[in-house]
Amino acid sequence: MYKHLFFDLDHTLWDFDRNSSECITELFDTFGLADAGVASADEFSRHFITINRKLWGDYDKNLIEHSYIRQHRFPMVFQALGIDASVIGADLNAEYLKLLPCKSHLLDSALELLDYLQGRYTLHIITNGFAEIQATKMDSAGISHYFTNVITSETANAKKPDPLVFTYAMQISGTTAAESLMIGDNYEADILGAKSVNLDTVFYNPLAIVVDDKPTYDIRHWKELMAIL
Numbered sequence: 001m002y003k004h005l006f007f008d009l010d011h012t013l014w015d016f017d018r019n020s021s022e023c024i025t026e027l028f029d030t031f032g033l034a035d036a037g038v039a040s041a042d043e044f045s046r047h048f049i050t051i052n053r054k055l056w057g058d059y060d061k062n063l064i065e066h067s068y069i070r071q072h073r074f075p076m077v078f079q080a081l082g083i084d085a086s087v088i089g090a091d092l093n094a095e096y097l098k099l100l101p102c103k104s105h106l107l108d109s110a111l112e113l114l115d116y117l118q119g120r121y122t123l124h125i126i127t128n129g130f131a132e133i134q135a136t137k138m139d140s141a142g143i144s145h146y147f148t149n150v151i152t153s154e155t156a157n158a159k160k161p162d163p164l165v166f167t168y169a170m171q172i173s174g175t176t177a178a179e180s181l182m183i184g185d186n187y188e189a190d191i192l193g194a195k196s197v198n199l200d201t202v203f204y205n206p207l208a209i210v211v212d213d214k215p216t217y218d219i220r221h222w223k224e225l226m227a228i229l
C-alpha cells in the first residue's frame with residue numbers, strides 16, 4: 001500500500017555520532033586541545049554529543065535559530081569542561097563544519113536497506129539539517145542517487161515536527177498520506193510530527209525507548225524493516 005517512503009537522515013541513515021566523533025577527535029589532535037586542558041578526545045566528544053543534541057532539540061522546538069547552534073555549541077562544550085575557550089585560537093565550529101559532511105559512515109545495514117527498497121518504492125529525505133551540508137553528507141556516503149526529493153527545513157519553510165513540512169513533502173512528491181510512510185529516529189520530530197498529518201510511521205529505535213503514542217512500526221534494526229516492506 002505504500003508507494004513513497006520519507007526518511008530522516010541524521011541518526012537514521014547517516015551515522016551522526018560516529019561521524020561526529022571522528023571529527024571531534026581530529027579537532028582535538030589538530031588544535032592541540034590536550035594542551036588547553038581537555039582530558040581526552042573521548043571526553044571532548046561525549047560533551048559535544050550531549051550539548052549538540054540538546055541544541056538541535058531546542059531548534060526543533062523553535063526555541064533557537066540555526067545560527068545559535070553554530071555560535072554556541074563549542075563555547076558550551078568548553079564551559080562544561082571548565083576550560084577558558086579564549087585560549088583556543090581557531091574557529092572550531094567552522095573547522096567542524098568543513099570536516100563533518102565529508103564523513104561517510106552509515107548506520108548498520110542502512111545501505112543494504114536502501115538497495116532493497118530502491119525500485120520497490122520512491123524514496124525521499126526529510127531533514128531539519130542545513131541543505132548544503134546534508135547534500136554533501138549524502139554525496140560523501142554515496143546515497144544521493146537513492147532519493148528523488150530532499151526536503152529540508154529551508155525548502156519547506158518549516159521544520160519537523162511542524163505538520164507543514166510533511167504536507168509540503170507529500171505535495172512536491174505528488175503523493176498522499178495513505179500511500180506514504182515516514183521513517184526516523186526522533187520520536188517527537190519524525191514520529192509525532194508525521195502522525196499529526198495521518199502518516200504511518202516507522203520509529204527507528206535501537207535503544208528501545210518506551211513511548212506512549214505508538215508508531216505504526218517500532219524497530220531496533222533495519223533488517224526488521226526489510227521484513228515489513
Ligand SMILES: [Mg+2]
Nearest residue numbers: 008010011185
Ligand atoms: Mg534524526
